[in-house]
Amino acid sequence: MLLSTLVFGLVLGGSYALIAMGLSLQYGIARIMNLAYGEVMICAAFAAMLLFNVAGLSPLLSLVLLVPAGWAISWGIYQVMMRPLVARSGTTGRLEVDSILATFGLLFVVQGVLLVLFGGNFQSYAFLGQGVNVLGTQVALNRLIAFGLSVLIGGGLYLALTHSRWGLALRAVALSPGSAPLVGIEVNRVARAGFALGGALAVAGGVVLSMYQTFSATMGVIYTMKALVIVIMGGVGNLLGALIAGLLLGLIETFVSVYIDPGLTLAATYGLFLVILLWRPQGLFGGAK
Amino acid sequence: MTGSLIALAVLALVACGPYILDAYGIGLLIGAVSYTILASAWAMFSGPTRYISLATVAFYGTGAYTVAVLSEALPWPLVLVSAAVIGGVLALLVGLSTLRLAGIYFVIFSFGLAELIRQLITWFEVSVSGTLGRYIFLELEPRHVLWQLLALAAVVVLITGWIHRSRIGLALKVIGDDETVAAHAGINLARTKLILFVLSSVLITLVGAIQSPRWVYVEPGIVFNPQVSFLTVIMALLGGATKRWGPVLGAVPLFLLFEWLSARFPDHFSILLGLLFIGVVFLLPDGVLAAIEKLRKKKEARA
Numbered sequence: 354m355l356l357s358t359l360v361f362g363l364v365l366g367g368s369y370a371l372i373a374m375g376l377s378l379q380y381g382i383a384r385i386m387n388l389a390y391g392e393v394m395i396c397a398a399f400a401a402m403l404l405f406n407v408a409g410l411s412p413l414l415s416l417v418l419l420v421p422a423g424w425a426i427s428w429g430i431y432q433v434m435m436r437p438l439v440a441r442s443g444t445t446g447r448l449e450v451d452s453i454l455a456t457f458g459l460l461f462v463v464q465g466v467l468l469v470l471f472g473g474n475f476q477s478y479a480f481l482g483q484g485v486n487v488l489g490t491q492v493a494l495n496r497l498i499a500f501g502l503s504v505l506i507g508g509g510l511y512l513a514l515t516h517s518r519w520g521l522a523l524r525a526v527a528l529s530p531g532s533a534p535l536v537g538i539e540v541n542r543v544a545r546a547g548f549a550l551g552g553a554l555a556v557a558g559g560v561v562l563s564m565y566q567t568f569s570a571t572m573g574v575i576y577t578m579k580a581l582v583i584v585i586m587g588g589v590g591n592l593l594g595a596l597i598a599g600l601l602l603g604l605i606e607t608f609v610s611v612y613i614d615p616g617l618t619l620a621a622t623y624g625l626f627l628v629i630l631l632w633r634p635q636g637l638f639g640g641a642k
Numbered sequence: 643m644t645g646s647l648i649a650l651a652v653l654a655l656v657a658c659g660p661y662i663l664d665a666y667g668i669g670l671l672i673g674a675v676s677y678t679i680l681a682s683a684w685a686m687f688s689g690p691t692r693y694i695s696l697a698t699v700a701f702y703g704t705g706a707y708t709v710a711v712l713s714e715a716l717p718w719p720l721v722l723v724s725a726a727v728i729g730g731v732l733a734l735l736v737g738l739s740t741l742r743l744a745g746i747y748f749v750i751f752s753f754g755l756a757e758l759i760r761q762l763i764t765w766f767e768v769s770v771s772g773t774l775g776r777y778i779f780l781e782l783e784p785r786h787v788l789w790q791l792l793a794l795a796a797v798v799v800l801i802t803g804w805i806h807r808s809r810i811g812l813a814l815k816v817i818g819d820d821e822t823v824a825a826h827a828g829i830n831l832a833r834t835k836l837i838l839f840v841l842s843s844v845l846i847t848l849v850g851a852i853q854s855p856r857w858v859y860v861e862p863g864i865v866f867n868p869q870v871s872f873l874t875v876i877m878a879l880l881g882g883a884t885k886r887w888g889p890v891l892g893a894v895p896l897f898l899l900f901e902w903l904s905a906r907f908p909d910h911f912s913i914l915l916g917l918l919f920i921g922v923v924f925l926l927p928d929g930v931l932a933a934i935e936k937l938r939k940k941k942e943a944r945a
Contacts, residue, residue, distance in 0.1 A: 386746060388753065437924070447927075453694055453749055454879070454923045461872060462916030469909055574868070578754035585750065616765035623758045626751070627739055634743050 357490040358611045359604070364496045366603020367503030368562045372576060373583035373595040374507055375554025381527040381590030382547025384448055385435050388456040390555055390580060391573030392463035397423060397559030398568045399471060405478045412480055413498070416560050420553050427552020431545045434459070439544070460573065467570035477567040495564040502561050510554070511592055523547055527590050575619065582626045588636025598637060645886065646803040653792050653799070660785035668784045670901065672856065675791045676849050677897045680870070681877040681889035682798050683845035686805070687838045688875075689883035690814040693745045697736070697752035698874040700759050701729050701843045703865040705850025707763060710776040710860040718780065722851055729847025730840050737836040760866035767862070775861035782855045790852045798845060802886060810834060818884070869912070873900060876919045882929020891930060 372394060379387050397419055404410040404418070434455055442448040481498065484491035514520035525533045526543045533540050562568070583602055587594025602622065609621040629637070659671050680698060688695050708725040716724065736755065740748040767774045805811040813834050816824040825831055854860065873896070881892025904911045926933050 386749070434920075441927075449746060450692055450694060451923060451927065454875070455920055457696065457872070457875070458916045458919030458923060460916070461912045461919065465910065465913035465916060468912070574754070575757065578750075578757065581750045581753070585747070614765060614769060616761060616768065619754070619758055619761045620765075623754065630739050630743065630747060630751070634747065 362604035362607035366600035370599025372558035379551035391577035394559035398563035423556025733843030
């Protein structure tokens with residue numbers, strides 16, 4: 354019981370970490386607080402389901418198709434919706450409020466479209482549900498694959514950001530958008546890339562999650578919420594922090610739902626958020642401000 | 643001062659509505675007055691501080707649910723007082739944990755608050771009290787609901803008038819312009835924000851409570867409808883959240899428009915809402931009133 358809860362929690366936490374990394378990139382680099390983030394994820398989950406049910410495409414293959422599409426669509430959203438807001442706000446700090454409001458509107462548009470297309474019911478599809486023995490407990494193969502993918506994508510991204518010139522530019526803009534142009538970085542282009550990368554991660558997270566979880570058209574908000582809590586917990590812009598905080602949240606949620614009550618998982622998330630706000634608002638791994 | 647008097651006169655005029663209108667008309671009046679109060683109460687806090695609260699329905703639903711639980715145990719005035727107290731305590735808890743920090747923490751916290759309360763109540767009803775869904779049987783007719791809402795609206799008019807003239811209003815103006823300056827001028831930032839947030843949340847809770855007899859059957863999924871938060875924000879923004887009469891100007895026409903849209907396009911309502919919302923954010927970032935002022939200034943400059 355304990356061991357299986359631990360394994361399930363880690364699997365869920367891995368997906369959460371992936372999702373939260375994307376949101377952290379969007380907020381950290383592009384300075385856009387994207388409240389429609391969870392909707393992008395749910396769109397990807399529905400797309401993966403459609404591809405699986407209609408075209409018989411394995412989610413592993415649709416991942417290869419959908420992630421670039423997520424990049425492109427987020428790139429477009431930034432260019433069409435966010436760029437004018439960035440230009441308008443200049444240095445006044447209005448961008449935060451404006452981006453929150455604009456993406457709040459986007460949330461309702463996407464949710465409305467999903468409701469019209471798929472209705473409000475919970476959906477899932479059966480992909481590699483057979484059990485595999487892990488440390489003496491039965492775990493469905495799809496969960497193991499999901500966990501492996503989270504580690505692979507999350508870890509790969511972390512390495513790319515810390516060990517490549519491209520990652521260096523992204524991190525420079527995240528650290529100090531004002532001084533990045535001084536060393537020849539085009540902030541607008543990098544911010545757009547950061548936003549697009551975040552969107553690609555949202556899509557990856559959505560597809561991975563859809564392999565083993567049920568989802569519905571109105572669930573995006575909850576995932577946005579969880580991702581936000583993880584980002585705050587790990588420290589804004591801190592990818593490794595988001596990774597650890599994501600795993601932690603997955604574990605806590607799974608333990609609460611197994612040992613206390615499945616209806617209280619969101620309350621557990623919120624309780625954790627409250628503790629972080631009161632105790633370490635700069636995040637678990639951030640330095641004192 | 644004259645503004646307040648005119649507003650009170652308008653409220654008195656609306657109070658005569660039930661003697662002329664049919665049931666549908668009274669329903670429309672109730673909706674318009676509730677959203678006017680919601681938008682004004684929202685703007686009371688979020689306008690000057692620019693802390694976007696997405697939690698309107700958390701308080702609104704709390705008010706309605708308090709009535710559903712207590713309406714048979716307590717006389718009506720006491721039910722309303724209990725709702726106000728519960729809403730106030732909830733706001734105090736939220737405010738104390740987030741308002742000392744940067745605005746973004748408050749926004750995030752408010753974003754999921756309604757969902758959290760909805761799930762907590764659902765969990766409590768299912769696993770502790772064993773009943774999901776409650777009935778409200780009260781001898782209150784629609785016109786009584788309307789009159790109570792109008793009384794609440796009068797209170798809102800008086801409170802906003804008082805805020806504009808008092809020290810706290812002055813403090814809020816400074817905070818809105820520049821927080822650092824405000825802090826150096828000796829204004830207690832967290833306390834000022836907290837007072838305003840609690841005040842605004844109590845008003846919102848009361849709207850939910852007063853309106854709840856209209857539902858008869860109440861369950862968490864009905865009273866914690868996120869569209870209420872959404873509508874409130876868009877109404878206040880359209881009119882102009884920093885102007886005293888902005889929310890009213892936004893609430894009444896938008897309520898009528900939404901009423902028509904939701905009847906005409908029930909399936910596509912939330913898409914239309916979202917598009918409208920994005921339109922307001924892009925085209926009228928400071929609201930209609932500010933846009934008109936800007937136009938007038940431009941004309942004067944040219945003349």
